[in-house]
Amino acid sequence: MTGPDPAVARVRSAVRRELADLAVPGGAAPAADARPLVLVACSGGADSLALAAATAFVAPRLGLAAGAVVVDHGLQEGSADVAARAAQACRSLGLDPVDVVRVAVDGGREGPEGAARTARHAALAERAQERRAAAVLLGHTLDDQAETVLLRLARGSGARSLAGMPRRRGLLRRPLLGERRATTERACAALGLEPWHDPTNDADPARAGDPGVPLRSRVRGVLLPALGTVLGPGVPDALARTADLLREDDEALHELAVAALTAARRQGGDADLDVEVLAGLAPAVRRRALRLALVASGAPAGAVAHRHVEEVDRLITDWHGQGPVALPGGGVVLRRCGRLTLVPRATGGPRSG
Structure with a gap:
């Protein structure tokens, strides 16, 4: 049998x-x-x-x-x-x-x-x-993962995003x-x-730049085959492997960022972060910790962009008395007395100093 x-x-x-x-x-x-x-x-x-x-x-x-x-x-x-x-x-x-x-x-x-x-x-x-x-x-298959990595790579994403779709998240499993x-x-x-x-998955190479064709379909039907022609047939596997490796790195950096944020808060409370503690961190860890703090303060996670984190980071690394940094959702971050203070939208808040 x-x-x-x-x-x-x-x-x-x-x-x-x-x-x-x-x-x-x-x-x-x-x-x-x-x-x-x-x-x-x-x-x-x-x-x-x-x-x-x-x-x-x-x-x-x-x-x-x-x-x-x-x-x-x-x-x-x-x-x-x-x-x-x-x-x-x-x-x-x-x-x-x-x-x-x-x-x-x-x-x-x-x-x-x-x-x-x-x-x-x-x-x-x-x-x-x-x-x-x-x-x-x-x-979702390995091919979907490869497409996701390419799409996010084109947007200039960091390791968390390039880690692609997780195998598990909450109740969801792939x-x-x-x-x-x-x-x-x-x-x-x-x-x-x-x-x-699904007919929307079809993408004629002649329509590679047509915005009327879904972007993922163009990646699937045009870009990945072209990469395979130039680089060989192992491109999807390599992209998926990259996602796996970056996910491991992201998880390790996330743990470091959480620990660093806890240390900074222990000095000054949830809404106040100790600048000296943050300044001593590696940039990758510090910026992750800042992003976590911004989201925890009420800024919408999907709206906190790299530029927001960079502007807040400059309050630590390039401090010359600049004013508060505005955040998505209406909150602000300001520096005073060796602390970063995260002020939610509904709260008034002191001026920087």
């Missing part, structure tokens, strides 16, 4: 590793409704459909229940039909419950892709809470970050599954 197709086996193994910590001893809970529930975020594409099939196979063998959430962003004509087909595919695999959630996507400052991601994650978090899920599985997109496509073919092909 032969085993499953190698691609199917790889996807199942990846899911099994990711869910091992949730497994019920002995492989079965006392009652079906007592089994921990994992949800698969399924769009109907090859990645998430292969993930759904693997989860449907693996979860019961670990004593887990498995369901799915299909998010309809409503951005394309016929999106409701695509969502309904994805939900039916999940049910046919044995996943239960399967929920379809329609979300409203507001472009705003994030742009359509970022806004869709924000709306999707909010919907997944809400449904996971309602279902009391132990985990939500996302179908079992397939070590697998290529070709593997999920082969797994679907071997299982007789017909994934939905």
Whole structure:
């Protein structure tokens, strides 16, 4: 008797590793409704459909229940039909419950892709809470990770951003970050599954500069193939490996920054940071500590840019009596008496001196 197709086996193994910590001893809970529930975020594409099939196979063998959430962003004509087909595919695999959630996507400052991601994650978090899920599985692959690193590199991001998508964050888990997109496509073919092909993922090289084509699609369809032609076929693996290495560095630097911030606060309280303590830090640690302090003071994390941190850093390294530094959200940071004072928006605040 032969085993499953190698691609199917790889996807199942990846899911099994990711869910091992949730497994019920002995492989079965006392009652079906007592089994921990994992949800698969399924769009109907090859990645998430292969993930759904693997989860449907693996979860019961670990004593887990498995369901799915299909998010309809409503951005394309016929999106409701695509969502309904994805939900039916999940049910046919044995996943239960399967929920379809329609979300409203507001472009705003994030742009359509970022806004869709924000709306999707909010919907997944809400449904996971309602279902009391132990985990939500996302179908991002190594190729997605490589695209993410390139996009962030083009924006001049630091190590935290270039570390790419984490394997785990809260309830979210990405079992397939070590697998290529070709593997999920082969797994679907071997299982007789017909994934939905998102037309927005297509990018003709002739339209490489067309803003009407989603940026990630242009990276996927134009930039990565071009890099592969010039540098060789190992570019996605190398970019994903870079993300892994930078994540380790980022975690180490974050711990140092937290410790440094604690030391600076111990001298002067949460809203006052000792300049002498901060001045003695390595720049990379000091700037991370400052960013943590700015966010803790009420500045929106997504709005605190590198320039804000640099301006506050100059209050330490290039002090010549300059005035307060304005922060996103309306707060300010000023230096007085050897302290950096973080003043939230709702508070008045002393003048610098």
